[in-house]
Amino acid sequence: MPLKNQTLDKFAIAAALQEIASLLELKGGVSRFKGRAYQTGARAIAAVAGDIAKIIEDNRLTSLPGIGNALASQIKQLHVTGSSSVLDNLRQEFPPGIVELSAVPGLSNTKIAKLHEALGVTSLAELQAAAEAGLVRNVKGFGAKTEQSLLEAIANHNRDNKTAKRFLLHHAQRIGEQVLDYIRTARGLEEVSFAGSLRRWQETVGTIRVVASSKQPAALVEHFLRFPVIVKVEDQTDTSCTVELVEGARVSLRAVRPPQFPLALFWDTGSAAHVSKVHEIASRKGLELNRQSLKIQIIRTGKARPATSRVRSPEIKHEADIYPMLQMQYVAPELREDEGEIEAALRKALPEDLITLADIQGMVHCHTTYSDGKHSIEQMARAAEAMGMKYVTITDHSPTAFYAGGLKLDRLQRQWEEIDETQQKVKIKLLKGTESDILSDGKLDYPDRVLEQFDIVIASIHSRYKMNADKMTKCLVTAMQQPVFKIWGHALGRLIQRRPPFECDVERVLDVIAESRAAIEVNGDPYRLDMEPRWIREARKRKIKFVISVDAHSAGALNNLKYGVAMARRGWLQQDEVLNTLEAKAFAKAVQPA
Numbered sequence: 021m022p023l024k025n026q027t028l029d030k031f032a033i034a035a036a037l038q039e040i041a042s043l044l045e046l047k048g049g050v051s052r053f054k055g056r057a058y059q060t061g062a063r064a065i066a067a068v069a070g071d072i073a074k075i076i077e078d079n080r081l082t083s084l085p086g087i088g089n090a091l092a093s094q095i096k097q098l099h100v101t102g103s104s105s106v107l108d109n110l111r112q113e114f115p116p117g118i119v120e121l122s123a124v125p126g127l128s129n130t131k132i133a134k135l136h137e138a139l140g141v142t143s144l145a146e147l148q149a150a151a152e153a154g155l156v157r158n159v160k161g162f163g164a165k166t167e168q169s170l171l172e173a174i175a176n177h178n179r180d181n182k183t184a185k186r187f188l189l190h191h192a193q194r195i196g197e198q199v200l201d202y203i204r205t206a207r208g209l210e211e212v213s214f215a216g217s218l219r220r221w222q223e224t225v226g227t228i229r230v231v232a233s234s235k236q237p238a239a240l241v242e243h244f245l246r247f248p249v250i251v252k253v254e255d256q257t258d259t260s261c262t263v264e265l266v267e268g269a270r271v272s273l274r275a276v277r278p279p280q281f282p283l284a285l286f287w288d289t290g291s292a293a294h295v296s297k298v299h300e301i302a303s304r305k306g307l308e309l310n311r312q313s314l315k316i317q318i319i320r321t322g323k324a325r326p327a328t329s330r331v332r333s334p335e336i337k338h339e340a341d342i343y344p345m346l347q348m349q350y351v352a353p354e355l356r357e358d359e360g361e362i363e364a365a366l367r368k369a370l371p372e373d374l375i376t377l378a379d380i381q382g383m384v385h386c387h388t389t390y391s392d393g394k395h396s397i398e399q400m401a402r403a404a405e406a407m408g409m410k411y412v413t414i415t416d417h418s419p420t421a422f423y424a425g426g427l428k429l430d431r432l433q434r435q436w437e438e439i440d441e442t443q444q445k446v447k448i449k450l451l452k453g454t455e456s457d458i459l460s461d462g463k464l465d466y467p468d469r470v471l472e473q474f475d476i477v478i479a480s481i482h483s484r485y486k487m488n489a490d491k492m493t494k495c496l497v498t499a500m501q502q503p504v505f506k507i508w509g510h511a512l513g514r515l516i517q518r519r520p521p522f523e524c525d526v527e528r529v530l531d532v533i534a535e536s537r538a539a540i541e542v543n544g545d546p547y548r549l550d551m552e553p554r555w556i557r558e559a560r561k562r563k564i565k566f567v568i569s570v571d572a573h574s575a576g577a578l579n580n581l582k583y584g585v586a587m588a589r590r591g592w593l594q595q596d597e598v599l600n601t602l603e604a605k606a607f608a609k610a611v612q613p614a
């Protein structure tokens with residue numbers, strides 16, 4: 021860790037704060053709470069856009085989330101002197117390498133101190149070597165048996181780390197942005213991009229893949245390996261490396277020369293199944309496609325002469341050039357799953373007008389302080405307006421969702437009055453809506469005469485996730501057949517990594533929706549991302565319309581929009597299939613309940 025007499029940048033400061041946090045955690049007791057504060061601080065600093073020096077000079081550190089006076093003074097000290105009194109003191113208290121070593125089950129602080137004293141062990145690798153050489157058994161308090169179980173524990177630990185945990189998309193994106201931020205400070209960098217599952221906007225990301233180009237790729241790798249929040253290098257060559265960051269995320273960088281960038285990006289974006297099929301298609305056409313180049317073999321046969329062949333490597337300036345060379349439509353990264361997109365691209369049958377973030381004109385599915393949201397109607401409206409939206413739908417919970425502060429009629433009346441008042445103050449059009457519970461019999465949660473007065477109705481399941489598939493199907497069919505126009509909210513109720521989609525006959529429900537006054541929500545909450553792309557594609561076959569929603573419980577969550585759009589793209593949706601690409605009046609008409 022570069023803690024010498026030098027000013028530290030935000031990455032090095034974040035790394036130092038993280039180390040303080042880990043050491044405080046190891047101290048245990050009340051220090052743990054302090055540790056958490058330092059961890060929050062590390063995140064806040066790493067997430068600062070641009071230069072930390074300016075913020076420090078202007079004394080604005082305490083305006084960052086979670087940073088109080090004590091933390092601010094340590095950050096200042098780190099920035100100016102390159103060291104921190106708190107960190108120095110903590111390091112004195114513990115043997116070196118304790119953070120890494122304490123991750124092995126069974127290794128207490130005392131044991132680590134003993135090993136350090138007797139054998140000078142300062143890292144996991146050193147401990148493993150010492151145990152393999154039979155040195156640990158001779159340390160007081162350890163024996164042959166303990167040595168053996170330590171070796172097993174280390175092996176398990178290393179294996180667990182190989183199958184690193186998967187991060188939710190928005191977490192991976194936040195960490196990935198910090199990685200890109202750092203790589204962009206490299207001299208000689210030409211291009212850099214996410215690749216892998218992060219570029220394909222998968223719900224969860226195992227390895228954050230990055231492809232970058234420079235005339236000196238090796239220097240780029242060296243630069244990246246100085247990223248201060250790296251805790252472990254798993255793998256390293258001249259042009260690539262895989263590392264683990266403090267938060268447990270795995271990052272893999274591939275560095276190439278500029279002409280190789282488009283192909284490397286294509287290759288590393290995957291999915292493996294997509295790339296392998298495209299590779300096959302290229303071979304069938306007599307082309308040789310690999311990570312470095314695309315070669316076309318031109319074979320000439322003349323009557324008098326024997327056949328000759330010549331290899332040509334056409335210049336590929338952009339990744340998008342690859343597909344047309346194979347007589348295919350361009351395939352956007354979100355579609356590269358080998359789920360029919362290749363065949364469609366060959367037939368020129370992929371959607372031409374795939375939905376984009378810029379197409380969205382209105383924020384759908386917003387909660388406020390009237391139910392379980394954090395911000396007021398006006399705050400939500402102004403935030404949506406600041407994002408360039410033309411309308412926002414206020415859709416708080418209905419009475420059955422009492423745990424989420426669902427609105428009974430009197431409070432609903434008050435909310436409508438407040439919406440009218442707010443409308444006088446803002447330009448953005450406010451629509452009065454509800455997220456009505458779908459009850460066990462499939463009815464919605466307000467009487468029809470009330471439902472008809474809303475501008476928009478979202479109908480969602482919020483309980484009975486374990487209902488049997490038949491009953492659930494019936495319930496949904498009844499709900500979708502209700503006379504008012506409704507939007508099926510977070511369709512199958514999944515919570516990523518926490519709750520699977522509930523069981524029902526989805527195709528049957530889609531058949532009914534196609535014949536009813538209903539549309540389907542693509543929910544952008546990164547914990548939900550519902551419905552799944554395969555079902556979106558099934559629905560669009562039936563010409564069902566969609567809205568892309570944010571399901572926002574705070575103004576900040578309006579940023580969920582990009583995840584909703586990504587899911588819609590993964591489901592191949594075009595602009596004209598998404599209702600909230602319409603301007604305000606047309607949208608209101610399209611979703612009018614009555």
Ligand SMILES: [Zn+2]
Nearest residue numbers: 455480509510
């Ligand atoms: Zn809901």
Ligand SMILES: [Zn+2]
Nearest residue numbers: 385387455571
């Ligand atoms: Zn909601």
